[in-house]
Amino acid sequence: MTDTPTLHRLIPGEVPLSVWRAVYFGDGVTLDPSAEPRVDAAAAAIAAIIGKGEPVYGVNTGFGKLASVRIDAADLKTLQRNIVLSHAAGVGEPLPAPVVRLIMALKLSSLAQGASGVRWETLVHLAACLDRGLIPVIPGQGSVGASGDLAPLAHMTAALMGVGAFLIDGKPVDAALALGESGLQPLELGPKEGLALLNGTQVSTALALAGLFEAERVFQAALITGALSVDAAKGSDGPFDPRIHLLRRHRGQIDVADSLRALLAGSAIRASHLDDHGRVQDPYCLRCQPQVMGAILDLLRQAASTLADEANGVSDNPLVFTDTGEVISGGNFHAEPVAFAADMLALALCEIGSLAERRVAMLVDPALSGLPAFLTPRPGLNSGFMIPQVTAAALVSENKQMAHPASVDSIPTSANQEDHVSMAAHGARRLTAMARNAASVVGIEYLAAAQGIGFHAPLATSAPLAAAIGLLRAEVPPLADDRHFAPDIAAATRMVASGRLAEAIGQDLLPPPVGS
Incomplete structure (x- = not known):
């Protein structure tokens, strides 16, 4: 609050x-x-x-x-x-x-x-x-x-x-x-x-709006942690070149590429391998962020438009028309638009977490990232980020199960008078739980990517990403030897879910809030 x-x-x-x-x-x-x-x-x-x-x-x-x-x-x-x-x-x-x-x-x-x-x-x-x-x-x-x-x-x-x-x-x-x-x-x-x-439809709509607002925060944080992962893995910012995305025309893709490019601008880590880097192409989890996260942004915006209309509409029945004195029965109470919006948001949350988890898996694998195994200075004696990646995988799988569309279901009620229903309420109610799961996955990536960037010292990341790491390091020190991991994950997740991570970067580097 x-x-x-x-x-x-x-x-x-x-x-x-x-x-x-x-x-x-x-x-x-x-x-x-x-x-x-x-x-x-x-x-x-x-x-x-x-x-x-x-x-x-x-x-x-x-x-x-x-x-x-x-x-x-x-x-x-x-x-x-x-x-x-x-x-x-x-x-x-x-x-x-x-x-x-x-x-x-x-x-x-x-x-x-x-x-x-x-x-x-x-x-x-x-x-x-x-x-x-x-x-x-x-x-x-x-x-x-x-x-x-x-x-x-x-x-x-x-x-x-x-x-x-x-x-x-x-x-x-x-x-x-x-x-x-x-x-x-x-x-x-x-x-x-x-x-x-x-x-x-006020309950279904409120639940869907809650899911939208929570998803928006996780989305913004995932753009930042995605950029952190690019620098941690010494990835390329070439895939974020605006010419690529203008050719495809999708607004969300263009906006995400703009953000990623701005977040990485000025990174000494990126400058260090502009002309000498053995990897010809980065894995999709890095390279295709504009395409995936851009599609998610378009979905969030579409859901926001639907829910804004619903929030401002009248879904009572029957309705009173004072100009003629008529009371007319209709079906504005049917929450199909909300159900569809909720299903879209469930898909978006699922994919935010799915892509972030793939970046965590990439970072802990020295064959892909070039970093120490499981992001620990002494692998073997220490397990490092081995199990946080497992936790992320578990949460992603849980969200996949919850992402099944609710709107395709219907059970007749009221002795078949109400013979087709939307199931919007529980389709929307799952969203906050899915957002919590996705926030934890992004929080784990936040920790992993910041740890990975630390291995490149004295080379520094960009100023915006350094601010993101500074926010984290105020509460969570770098991982040297193994320690109790759950408090670190909880702290990073709070920064994601509360919007503090996005605030630390500044809204001018991120796509504007949906519906604005």
């Missing part, structure tokens, strides 16, 4: 990806008051429909397969309370607090667009909980990514009503007690409000 959180004003439908990124990493939000008239108009449209006695799905009918059942006007509030309590059927470990904050902010933005029929005071209550740090305890499993993320959003809504629990200072607290201690009354739902709060 940031040390001094900023309060961002949500202008519904116009929130840039940078704001969602900031909210995920700890900033707050406030609703733009200009949204209130739109919200009030939609709530008035719902009231008018109820007054006429017209049947409207989710307002005065049952839900899902029970949509044909009419509900009496006297039972409309009970109907909305019942849908929340009956749908709060999630299981599994609670979602992380940063993800839940993002869910709440996304739901605010969606409802504030005036197409859901909720009252302004309902949005004010949700915003107040978010502002006071009341984070609903939401079990992570139970959504199939269609009809909205019903079960997890029901747990969010139940907490607003005083049922369930909030997470406060990392501990679950009874929801009614937490609301009272924060000076808030439990939310009483009006007509359609339970359905509006439950319907939508």
Whole structure:
């Protein structure tokens, strides 16, 4: 999280990806008051429909397969309370607090667009909980990514009503007690409000955005560690010549080559073998970084575009159109775009780790790198980086298993009324675990490449890469004789996952943040 959180004003439908990124990493939000008239108009449209006695799905009918059942006007509030309590059927470990904050902010933005029929005071209550740090305890499993993320959003809504629990200072607290201690009354739902709060893709979208933001940090770090590995192995920067990449035209490839070239510029190690180097061509893990990492960057950007649209859209159902007074049922709750984006991010994370692990394997092999075996000054007596490479291989294999696309699966629900679903929620939920794995692999490369560059002293690497090594050496000394390795890996991984490594280099040498 940031040390001094900023309060961002949500202008519904116009929130840039940078704001969602900031909210995920700890900033707050406030609703733009200009949204209130739109919200009030939609709530008035719902009231008018109820007054006429017209049947409207989710307002005065049952839900899902029970949509044909009419509900009496006297039972409309009970109907909305019942849908929340009956749908709060999630299981599994609670979602992380940063993800839940993002869910709440996304739901605010969606409802504030005036197409859901909720009252302004309902949005004010949700915003107040978010502002006071009341984070609903939401079990992570139970959504199939269609009809909205019903079960997890029901747990969010139940907490607003005083049922369930909030997470406060990392501990679950009874929801009614937490609301009272924060000076808030439990939310009483009006007509359609339970359905509006439950319907939508905010959980899948928040999880996918979290995966995107974590993947972005790992990606940037992997560009730096990839450049470190090039210098450690006395590789060539010829493959990063801009003329090569302009011929192929892919934007990501061009940008990655630019970054690698800038990161290596001024390296005395590179200068030492410009005219005298026995290796005609470097291994693909060095030479093809622009092609592989560039394709990954293009994928991250495509996913970011999809998720930015989804975050700014309305995925409720049915939707209220105040210009005509109509309420129309559709399928905006179907999270197929999010599922595809999540699958793309899973592929990207898998490949970031896969390429980094191959560079680690290359560095520990003296036949390929020209460095001491397993990067230790005294191989045999010491094992050096032998097992960190094994750890990297294990993590890469684990990510490969998790990268199987979730969007190709579907199980009919609600007595076959909801007969095709996206599986976006768990497709997105795996991403943060995959990002942690990839960050550890890149962290291992960070250690290995810095160790390799040390063997070339007194020749120095470039100024940017020296800054990267300096950051590491402030916490992790070079490896002489074998020592307890896990703390070194943990420290390097924190630098990767926190963004500190990228910050040490400077954003001007790296591709701009996706979605910017």
